[in-house]
Amino acid sequence: MIQTSFVSKTIADLKPSGIRRFFDLAVNMEGVVSLGVGEPDFVTSWNVREAAILSLEEGRTSYTANAGLIELRQEIASYMKNRFAVSYQPDSQIIVTVGGSQAIDIALRAILNPGEEVLVVEPCFVAYSPLVTLAGGVAKTIQTVKENEFKLTAAELEEAITPNTKAIIMCSPNNPTGTQLRKEELIEIAKIVQKHNLVVISDEIYAELAYDDDFTSVAAIDGMMERTILINGFSKGFAMTGWRLGFVCAPKDITEAMLKIHQYTMMCASTVAQYAALEALRSGMNDVENMRKSYRQRRNYIVKSFNEMGLDCHIPGGAFYAFPSIERTGLSSQEFAEKLLFEEKVAVVPGNVFGESGEGHIRCSYASSLEQLQEAIKRMSRFVEKYK
Amino acid sequence: MHLTEKELEILQIIEQNSRIDFNDLAKMVDADESEIADTVQKLEDMNVIVCYASIINWAKVDAYHGVTAMIDVKVTPKRGVGFNEVAQRIYRFNEVESVYLMSGAYDLSVVVTGQSMNEVAQFVSEKLSTLDSVISTTTHFILKKYKHDGTIFEPINEEDKRIVVSP
Ligand SMILES: Cc1ncc(COP(=O)(O)O)c(C=O)c1O
Numbered sequence: 001m002i003q004t005s006f007v008s009k010t011i012a013d014l015k016p017s018g019i020r021r022f023f024d025l026a027v028n029m030e031g032v033v034s035l036g037v038g039e040p041d042f043v044t045s046w047n048v049r050e051a052a053i054l055s056l057e058e059g060r061t062s063y064t065a066n067a068g069l070i071e072l073r074q075e076i077a078s079y080m081k082n083r084f085a086v087s088y089q090p091d092s093q094i095i096v097t098v099g100g101s102q103a104i105d106i107a108l109r110a111i112l113n114p115g116e117e118v119l120v121v122e123p124c125f126v127a128y129s130p131l132v133t134l135a136g137g138v139a140k141t142i143q144t145v146k147e148n149e150f151k152l153t154a155a156e157l158e159e160a161i162t163p164n165t166k167a168i169i170m171c172s173p174n175n176p177t178g179t180q181l182r183k184e185e186l187i188e189i190a191k192i193v194q195k196h197n198l199v200v201i202s203d204e205i206y207a208e209l210a211y212d213d214d215f216t217s218v219a220a221i222d223g224m225m226e227r228t229i230l231i232n233g234f235s236k237g238f239a240m241t242g243w244r245l246g247f248v249c250a251p252k253d254i255t256e257a258m259l260k261i262h263q264y265t266m267m268c269a270s271t272v273a274q275y276a277a278l279e280a281l282r283s284g285m286n287d288v289e290n291m292r293k294s295y296r297q298r299r300n301y302i303v304k305s306f307n308e309m310g311l312d313c314h315i316p317g318g319a320f321y322a323f324p325s326i327e328r329t330g331l332s333s334q335e336f337a338e339k340l341l342f343e344e345k346v347a348v349v350p351g352n353v354f355g356e357s358g359e360g361h362i363r364c365s366y367a368s369s370l371e372q373l374q375e376a377i378k379r380m381s382r383f384v385e386k387y388k
Numbered sequence: 389m390h391l392t393e394k395e396l397e398i399l400q401i402i403e404q405n406s407r408i409d410f411n412d413l414a415k416m417v418d419a420d421e422s423e424i425a426d427t428v429q430k431l432e433d434m435n436v437i438v439c440y441a442s443i444i445n446w447a448k449v450d451a452y453h454g455v456t457a458m459i460d461v462k463v464t465p466k467r468g469v470g471f472n473e474v475a476q477r478i479y480r481f482n483e484v485e486s487v488y489l490m491s492g493a494y495d496l497s498v499v500v501t502g503q504s505m506n507e508v509a510q511f512v513s514e515k516l517s518t519l520d521s522v523i524s525t526t527t528h529f530i531l532k533k534y535k536h537d538g539t540i541f542e543p544i545n546e547e548d549k550r551i552v553v554s555p
Contacts, residue, residue, distance in 0.1 A: 023553040036553035126555050175555075297401065297416040304415040347553055368548075370405075374412065 014133060017126045018353030022337065026347040033376045035364040036347040038175065040239040040320070044276070045287045048240070051279035052272050060271055066263040068096025068247070069274050075281040076247055080232075084207065084217040086225065088249040095255060095262055096247050096269045096277075100205040100233040101127060102262075103248035104169070107201050107229040108135035110257035116166040118201075121152050122355025123323075125175045125203065137166070143357035146325060149314045150177040150357070154188040161196050168193065170218075171203035173210055176354045176363035177323045178299075178316020183216040190221045199254075201229045205246070206319040208237025208288050211296040213317060219249070226251050236319070237288050238280045243273040295320050298366045298373060305377045306364075309384050320367040323351065327360050329387040337362055339387075344379040389434065394419060395427055399436070402428070406440040445541045447533065456485070456501045456530045457508050459516065460494040462523040471495060474521045483511050494526070505529065 005012065019036075026032055043049075067073060073090035080086050088094050097103040108118065108131050118132045122141045129139035142160045144150040152170060170189075173180040181189070193200055202218035219228040233246025248258060262268075299316065306313040306324040313324035326336045333350035340346050351358030366373060391399070397417050401408060410428075414421045431437045446452040463474050471489050478498055479487045485499040498516070502508040508527070517525050533541055 017555065019553060019555050023551065026552045032552060034552045037550050038554040039550055041548065041550070293397075297397070300418050301412060301415040304418075349553060370408075370412070370416075 010133065014130055019126060019349060022341075022347065022349060022353075025338070026341060029341070029345060032341070032345045032347050033368075033372055033379065034347040035366070035368065035373075035376055036349050037365050037367060038321075039241040039367065040236060040291065041367045041369065042239040042291055044238070044240050044243070045280070045284055047283055047287075048238070048276050048280045052243075052276040055272055055275035060275060062271065064096075064268045064271050064274055066268050067091075067094065067259055068269055069271075069278065072096055072274050072278050072281075073247075075278055076249075079281050080217075080230075080249060084204075084215065084220060086217050086219045086230070086249070089252075092252050093255050094247055094249050095258055096245065096274060097233070097262070098246070098266060098269050099235060099244045100203065100231045100246035102266065103231045103233070103246050104128070104201065104203065105131050105135070106258040106261045106265075107231065107248060107250070107254075108132055108137065108167075108169075109261050110254055111167060111199055111229075112137040113166075115164070117162060117164045119157070119160050119165060119168040119198075120355075121168070121170050123150060123174075123176055123351060123358035123361075124169075124171055124354055126353060128169050132169075138164075140165070141355060143355065145357065146314075146361070150174065150179045150323070151181060151185060152189060154192050157189055157192050158196075161192070161198070165196065165198060167199040167201055169201040169203065171205075173206040173215075173316070173318025175206070175319055176321050176349065176351065176358065176361075177314075178319045178321045179314075180210055180213060180215070180317030182213055183221075186216055186218060186221050190218070190224050193227065194223055197227075199227050199229065200224065201231065203231045205231060205233050206236050207232060209292060209295060209320060210318040211292070211299060212315075215318070229254060234277050234280055237291075238277075238284055239287075239291060240273075240276065240280065243270070243276055245269055245273040245277050295367065298368075298370065301370070302364065302366045302373055302377070305373075305381075309377070309381045310388060311380075311384060320365055322364045322366060323358075323361050324364065325361050329384060331387060333359055333362055336387075340380065340383055343386075344383045346376050346379050346383075389436065391436075395431070398424065398427055399431065402437065443536055443539050445533070447541075453503060454501050455503075455505055455508055456499060457512075458528045458530065459498045459500060459512060460490075460526040460528075461496040461498055461516065462494045462525075463496060463519075463521045464523060465495075466521065474519065477519060478516065481511070481515060483508075483515075494524075 073094045076094055077088050077090040112135045114136045117138045117140050120128045120139050120141050132139040142156055144152055200218055207215045219225050219230050230249040234240040302322050303313050311324035313322055333352045337348050337350040349363040351361030410421050410424045414424045465471050475487050483500050488497045490497050500508055512527055
């Protein structure tokens, strides 16, 4: 008998992320200005780093409770209440996770029976569909449209629902489009979700980075708390990506189910990172505010510049991505991104890696210094001029 | 003086980078260029923007031999004019870089630069401490500047450590 591979069929069939390919192209190139980075350009605030160092000096190097330090969960509970008007019990409804990423994973695994469908609203973060597959579910995508600034509508949602649909994953403010759903829009979606008895996995990792309208949590909408699994974390708003710390808030029974998975697969999130997060919540809100202000200025700058050079770009309400259309160049998003990288050494991410409906667009992260953005805009104008 | 939110934002950006292009600044705060020019002109006229200076790390310049001292000065305030009159007498000297009225153990904090320690010492003993209302002075020489007005002089490890493309 010939054994071809030891790798499981599920994993072998899993599509590699298109972002990885672009990373490989760009990583060894000199002089690249990158708008391809999906994380803040700020280093974690010194007070947070200092608190982590102190925790190590004090010898806090053991495991914590499975769900995370109770002080941290209490702090998260009051943060969520004060900031987003949602109440969760620290001892039974909050789990501290290894980034929002792990939170999404355990959320899906906790609710899915084999073959159940999860609606994934594209363009979106690249991990959602693979995580649904890994949890034994079936990912069904909904394609949002540029004409509507990539906002999910109630009609689009209802059309995608089948008797097999268990849940929907949605993300606002969104990666890669920056689109933020307003409260009225969420209410319309919530009606459909309730009508069809779905669970919402709401990825609110960019909640702190909302620039124009106040951020509304899905869980804060009437009747949604009991069917929402809320994902949040410290990576984006607090500039703590490398610490790998997030959290998930959910109804008690789902939290208990997630905790079962978490305790066997993770034990607990990193202890030093938990102490850092504690400090971030206790004294970091000023820094968050300052970072938000700075991103907003850079957003304004880059969106205006794209529109000036003829790349049609909606105003992204949050996160740190602009998602301009490159249609007028006649290039596909892959071609555009590759040519731009080779000819002008600017790295962006082609929109199609975030889903079909991302085609014709590129994701440009503006989490870079103004000088870098200015240089990128200069090079991109030259490039677009050539291909228009 | 009451400033609008946009005017405040413009001020904050200019404080960090006074050489910023007005066109870029206009984009950042969602205004047009003429609006920026008018606002800046107004803020200059009102002396809210006082001057556009640079922060220079003189320690890197071989030919520079200057020394700087911070001097805690105790004074007796005068009826009617408080501390203002003596502060004025002090800040008029070219050697004086800054003068602040302080709360706490002394009254005025005076920053003085000179070509040498001797020169500063002479200024303190001959000019500053001989002023009528000055009761005492305590002089601290600055040995090294690490950070000034929010700017770190020799930032370490400031390069971008992020991977070049990520989700
Ligand atoms: C929409 C979205 N969700 C979740 C994550 C994962 O973040 P983390 O695992 O660092 O919390 C990211 C990171 O890029 C993201 O963009």
